[in-house]
Amino acid sequence: MGIDKQKPGLQQAAQSTAPDLAGVVAGLRLSREVTHKIRHRGQIRELPSRAALEKIRDGLLAVLFPSHYGCPDLTDETIDYFVGHTLAQALAALTEQVRRDLMFRPPADTAASAEAHAAAIVRDFAAQLPALRGMLAEDLIAAYRGDPAASSMAEVLLAYPGMRAIIHHRLAHVLHQLGAPLVARLLAGISQAETGIDIHPQAQIGPRFFIDHGTGVVIGQTAILGENVRLYQHVTLGAKRFTEDETGALVKGEPRHPIIEDNVVIYAGATILGRITVGRGSTIGGNVWLTQSVPPGSIITQAQNRLADEA
Numbered sequence: 020m021g022i023d024k025q026k027p028g029l030q031q032a033a034q035s036t037a038p039d040l041a042g043v044v045a046g047l048r049l050s051r052e053v054t055h056k057i058r059h060r061g062q063i064r065e066l067p068s069r070a071a072l073e074k075i076r077d078g079l080l081a082v083l084f085p086s087h088y089g090c091p092d093l094t095d096e097t098i099d100y101f102v103g104h105t106l107a108q109a110l111a112a113l114t115e116q117v118r119r120d121l122m123f124r125p126p127a128d129t130a131a132s133a134e135a136h137a138a139a140i141v142r143d144f145a146a147q148l149p150a151l152r153g154m155l156a157e158d159l160i161a162a163y164r165g166d167p168a169a170s171s172m173a174e175v176l177l178a179y180p181g182m183r184a185i186i187h188h189r190l191a192h193v194l195h196q197l198g199a200p201l202v203a204r205l206l207a208g209i210s211q212a213e214t215g216i217d218i219h220p221q222a223q224i225g226p227r228f229f230i231d232h233g234t235g236v237v238i239g240q241t242a243i244l245g246e247n248v249r250l251y252q253h254v255t256l257g258a259k260r261f262t263e264d265e266t267g268a269l270v271k272g273e274p275r276h277p278i279i280e281d282n283v284v285i286y287a288g289a290t291i292l293g294r295i296t297v298g299r300g301s302t303i304g305g306n307v308w309l310t311q312s313v314p315p316g317s318i319i320t321q322a323q324n325r326l327a328d329e330a
Contacts, residue, residue, distance in 0.1 A: 067116045072205050075116065078109030079190060083152050087176050106145070113202075114141045117194075120201040140197045147193050154226050158185050161227040165249060180214035181230030191220035224248075225281070232287075239276035245299070248279050251287040259293030259310055280315070 081089035082102050093101055118137035162175045162182055169175050175182050187210030195203035203220035211217045216233045218224075219240040227247045230236055235253035238244075242256045258275040277291045280299040285291070288306040297303065298315030307319050 065119045065122065067119045067202050067205055069205055069209065071112060071116055072202065073209055075109050075112050076187070076190070076206060076209060078105050078112075079148075080186065082106045082109065082148070083155065083186070084176060087173065106148075110141050110145055113144070114138055116202050117141055117199045120199045123201055124198070136198075140194075140199055143197050144193055151189050151193060155186055155189060157226045158182065158189075158228050161247065161249075162229045162231075165229050166231055179233075180216060181233035181236075184210050184214045184216035184218060184230060184233060184236075185224075185228055187214075188218045188220065188222070188224065192222070192224070195220040222276070241272070241274045241294075242276035242279070244279045245281035245283070247282045249284045251285065251305075253288045254285050255290045255292075257290065257292050 077088070082105050085098055085102055085105075086093055089105065090097075090101060114137050117140050118133050121133040121136055159172050159175055159182060162179060163169045163172045166175070169179075187206055191203040191206040191210075194200075194206070200220070207218060207220045214233060216230060216236045218236075218238040219242075221240045222238045222242045222244070224238075224244045225246040225248065228244065229249045230251075231249065232252040236250055237255045237257060239257050244256075256277050256279065261275070262270040262273055264270055274294050276294065278294070278296045279285070279291075280297060280301075282300045283297050283303070284301075285297075285303040286305040286307075289303045289309065290307070291297065291303065291309045293310050295310065295312040297309075298313055298317055300315055301313055301317040301319070303309060304318075304320040307321055309319060313319055
């Protein structure tokens, strides 16, 4: 019995529907190198790796909370060894990612100076981890006490997206302050993808911070939050407008997000825009749209806010 062979017509049809790989590659090169060139300073550079940062994040979580995010069978005899070993690996990997970050910052570091600079940043970052863990412990206690549905602090730490987002933010914020903004931004992006909570790493957030439920929360770059602040899902702390320079380009880094003072509660769906201040001890009701400052102790509902705008 003879071997079946593909008919010439079928071969020609297959060839005609095959992608023109050479043409596509050439078109992509033209876009990349000529028509839409967006490389930093026109050069190919090593980029910080999101995948690497996810592993580093996992290591840092295990260091901060070893029995929750590390090994479940740790003992008093093994826990310090585990923390030390995991921390050393995470910091070594983080140093490489920070080095890559530094190559994007003006003035650009040389290869040698970037390596030394990255090592210094990571050393300072590591030194802040004990204090950072203390702040996270306060956040954890605030979440447990503030949510009647929480059965234990372990549940909050392991299962609450708001708590996970806060951990990411506090790590990213320290790195941003120390001079690794791209690495910090990537950590914030990893958190947003996992939790649905978007916090810019430059935002300043005080201790005992609690995000309940959390989905859709947005906290902008220049927002400042005091102590004991509680947010619910779909709260936005955003900008009302963007200043442009004489060329029409947006001015970067200008203070444009709200200041939320101590002991403020903001309920689900509230949108607070612009460089305004929500006074200490205030309560902002659900779905309120707020664009003007309110004094300490205010209680703002939709109806009250609408009447104030009409006055």
